[in-house]
Amino acid sequence: MINKNNNDVGPRHDPTIENCATLYRNDSQVYNTNPSVSDDLQQLRNESVIRDFANVTPDTYALIKATNPTLLMFVNLAKKIMEAVG
Numbered sequence: 254m255i256n257k258n259n260n261d262v263g264p265r266h267d268p269t270i271e272n273c274a275t276l277y278r279n280d281s282q283v284y285n286t287n288p289s290v291s292d293d294l295q296q297l298r299n300e301s302v303i304r305d306f307a308n309v310t311p312d313t314y315a316l317i318k319a320t321n322p323t324l325l326m327f328v329n330l331a332k333k334i335m336e337a338v339g
Contacts, residue, residue, distance in 0.1 A: 297334050306331035 297303050306328045309317070317325050 294337055303331045303334055307335040
């Protein structure tokens with residue numbers, strides 16, 4: 254439904270880490286033994302956007318944590334991808 258006053262579509266929703274569980278894991282390490290998954294993981298590690306997100310400075314991480322839960326989710330996911338055993 255479109256609100257004619259401000260052109261918003263549908264209800265407002267602010268994503269949080271808690272309701273994005275499909276993209277974020279709390280495991281300290283991600284283990285897999287499937288070779289195709291390992292290949293996919295290596296391909297993700299080679300992506301510059303994953304490396305950039307995983308290597309944010311502590312100051313940038315603190316700013317993201319304080320202001321943008323969606324971006325924080327992707328930064329944390331990138332860190333997990335770079336740390337994953339596979």
